[in-house]
Amino acid sequence: MKNKSLLLYAFAYLAFLYVPVLVLPVFSFNDSQFIAFPLSGFTTRWYGALAGDSAMQHALGNSLKVGIVTALLSTMLGLAAARAVTRYRLRGAGAALGFISLPLFIPDIVLGLSLLMLLGAMGLPLSLAAVMLGHLLVCVPFALTVLIARFEGFDRNLEEASADLGEDGWMTFWRITAPLMLPGIIASLLLTFITSFDEFLVAFFLSGTEATLPIYIWGQLRFPERLPMVLALGAVILAVSVVLVICAEHVRNLGVKNRVVGA
Amino acid sequence: MIFLTVSNVSKSFGGPPVVNDVSLDVMRGEFFALLGPSGCGKTTLLRMIAGFETPDRGTIAIDGEPMNAVPPHLRPTNMVFQSYAIFPHLNVFDNIAYGLRKLKLSKDQLHARVEAMLATVRLDGLGNRASDQLSGGQRQRVALARALVREPKVLLLDEPLGALDKRLRETMQVELRAIQRKVGITFLLVTHDQEEALSLSDRVAVMHQGRILQVADSRTLYERPNCREVADFIGEMNFFHATVREIAGGSASLNAGLLGLVTMPAANLAPGIKTDDHILLAIRPEHVRFAASGVAGDIAASTFLGERSHFHVRIAGRSEPVFVSGSVAPTGAVHLEFPPEKLIGLPASD
Numbered sequence: 058m059k060n061k062s063l064l065l066y067a068f069a070y071l072a073f074l075y076v077p078v079l080v081l082p083v084f085s086f087n088d089s090q091f092i093a094f095p096l097s098g099f100t101t102r103w104y105g106a107l108a109g110d111s112a113m114q115h116a117l118g119n120s121l122k123v124g125i126v127t128a129l130l131s132t133m134l135g136l137a138a139a140r141a142v143t144r145y146r147l148r149g150a151g152a153a154l155g156f157i158s159l160p161l162f163i164p165d166i167v168l169g170l171s172l173l174m175l176l177g178a179m180g181l182p183l184s185l186a187a188v189m190l191g192h193l194l195v196c197v198p199f200a201l202t203v204l205i206a207r208f209e210g211f212d213r214n215l216e217e218a219s220a221d222l223g224e225d226g227w228m229t230f231w232r233i234t235a236p237l238m239l240p241g242i243i244a245s246l247l248l249t250f251i252t253s254f255d256e257f258l259v260a261f262f263l264s265g266t267e268a269t270l271p272i273y274i275w276g277q278l279r280f281p282e283r284l285p286m287v288l289a290l291g292a293v294i295l296a297v298s299v300v301l302v303i304c305a306e307h308v309r310n311l312g313v314k315n316r317v318v319g320a
Numbered sequence: 321m322i323f324l325t326v327s328n329v330s331k332s333f334g335g336p337p338v339v340n341d342v343s344l345d346v347m348r349g350e351f352f353a354l355l356g357p358s359g360c361g362k363t364t365l366l367r368m369i370a371g372f373e374t375p376d377r378g379t380i381a382i383d384g385e386p387m388n389a390v391p392p393h394l395r396p397t398n399m400v401f402q403s404y405a406i407f408p409h410l411n412v413f414d415n416i417a418y419g420l421r422k423l424k425l426s427k428d429q430l431h432a433r434v435e436a437m438l439a440t441v442r443l444d445g446l447g448n449r450a451s452d453q454l455s456g457g458q459r460q461r462v463a464l465a466r467a468l469v470r471e472p473k474v475l476l477l478d479e480p481l482g483a484l485d486k487r488l489r490e491t492m493q494v495e496l497r498a499i500q501r502k503v504g505i506t507f508l509l510v511t512h513d514q515e516e517a518l519s520l521s522d523r524v525a526v527m528h529q530g531r532i533l534q535v536a537d538s539r540t541l542y543e544r545p546n547c548r549e550v551a552d553f554i555g556e557m558n559f560f561h562a563t564v565r566e567i568a569g570g571s572a573s574l575n576a577g578l579l580g581l582v583t584m585p586a587a588n589l590a591p592g593i594k595t596d597d598h599i600l601l602a603i604r605p606e607h608v609r610f611a612a613s614g615v616a617g618d619i620a621a622s623t624f625l626g627e628r629s630h631f632h633v634r635i636a637g638r639s640e641p642v643f644v645s646g647s648v649a650p651t652g653a654v655h656l657e658f659p660p661e662k663l664i665g666l667p668a669s670d
Contacts, residue, residue, distance in 0.1 A: 217372055218405035220392040222419030236409045
């Protein structure tokens with residue numbers, strides 16, 4: 058009987074997790090302004106409205122810009138830091154790692170507020186660039202964690218062997234380090250992009266007049282008649298996220314396979 | 321002709337020296353082994369020759385050219401790593417061709433060269449094999465081929481057979497020796513396996529605590545070790561305390577305690593031993609004989625090893641047993657004879 062109740066619990070848990078998420082796509086196709094059962098009919102007009110909403114598209118563009126730049130920069134910085142920490146005996150490496158990772162433990166609202174005050178004190182305008190810098194703080198620790206794990210599963214003799222076979226540091230990076238780190242690099246890019254893409258608080262404080270997508274969505278909630286369109290937008294984001302997560306998992310599995318070989 | 325010269329090289333990693341004032345000359349085309357227990361500094365010395373570590377003091381020269389300022393990727397050495405370090409994202413062919421990029425060979429030339437090397441290490445037809453589908457022995461051959469294909473002046477091998485099982489190791493030893501003869505490249509092997517060092521190499525340097533104790537060919541190392549550590553590390557050895565009474569006319573007489581008064585050839589004494597010195601007399605187990613008279617003892621243990629048996633003989637006045645190796649198998653009380661011409665005199669450790 059114990060097994061049966063555990064099974065019940067498991068199903069209840071999964072339902073708790075996923076039913077609210079499923080509500081999103083279901084109501085995004087519902088032909089009514091109101092979010093209530095029974096469903097009143099199938100429509101794609103909310104998606105049509107989405108396609109015609111230039112403010113939304115502008116916000117989406119902003120989020121993509123910030124997300125892509127943040128992902129590239131934080132992965133590059135993370136790559137350099139992860140290689141330094143795992144390849145060389147550095148004094149103060151532990152302390153440096155700790156300080157880099159600290160933003161993980163600082164509440165975003167504190168981070169956003171303090172960056173806002175800092176920008177004000179320095180006389181710099183609120184902008185997407187400011188949001189991007191804030192996101193960099195939040196994302197570098199994630200990139201670093203993913204990449205250090207990857208470097209640690211990587212036989213350093215491989216880089217020495219490349220040098221031994223006549224390649225300098227730069228060519229060794231391109232011929233050995235980069236291809237073997239690729240799964241880690243891709244995972245880091247995806248993780249930091251998603252982190253930046255749905256970050257709200259820091260963006261809220263620093264974006265000024267240039268809304269990112271989460272801020273735009275939050276702004277739309279004041280208008281009940283626009284709610285179904287927001288649901289449609291949520292459903293699209295959900296679908297894209299699922300695809301990204303599947304890709305990331307696939308890449309990560311490739312990584313696990315490579316790691317056994319490289320060890 | 322001296323080809324690789326290591327002069328007064330020292331290296332420490334912030335503690336006591338790992339390599340301590342080591343000097344070494346290796347000849348062109350020689351198969352040379354650095355033999356020693358783990359932590360004796362042999363791998364560090366090899367890595368300094370490859371350029372992965374920088375000596376604190378001393379110089380390294382290959383073919384007359386000083387190497388200290390030359391980075392690893394420009395040195396005329398190639399290395400077979402202990403872990404083999406096969407590039408996991410490349411197949412066998414691309415692993416072996418990796419170091420040939422700078423030669424700018426045509427596709428056909430590259431192909432011919434890699435295929436010839438595959439044949440040398442007996443991996444014909446395996447060029448397309450993914451690196452994760454290789455057995456241990458095959459990985460070892462790929463690592464060897466990848467290093468040899470560049471035709472280095474010196475090939476460095478770091479415990480190349482350590483990861484293989486005993487049978488495969490023996491096969492690969494024979495092949496390694498044959499490949500070295502064929503390519504004629506100077507091989508410098510690092511190993512802790514004395515049997516491997518003795519059977520493969522023209523000469524062996526025995527290392528201990530960062531220093532080189534003795535450099536000699538295998539037979540000399542076995543028959544004429546120059547100190548207790550070398551004698552101990554290579555094969556089994558019995559040691560007795562003794563005092564030199566007189567050295568005259570090519571023979572030496574010693575007061576050898578349990579063995580009584582001994583007269584032996586003076587040539588069997590290590591250089592520098594003088595009258596009144598306190599020394600160690602050493603004799604290999606296979607040179608101790610069971611006899612009708614001599615030092616009395618009891619067989620404490622015996623191990624049957626097929627052709628020969630190994631005995632532990634306990635004698636009065638000595639805490640450790642005498643090791644005897646022989647084909648006869650006596651039991652109980654025995655007498656031991658120590659042929660004087662087989663005794664070696666070594667300096668007593670301070």
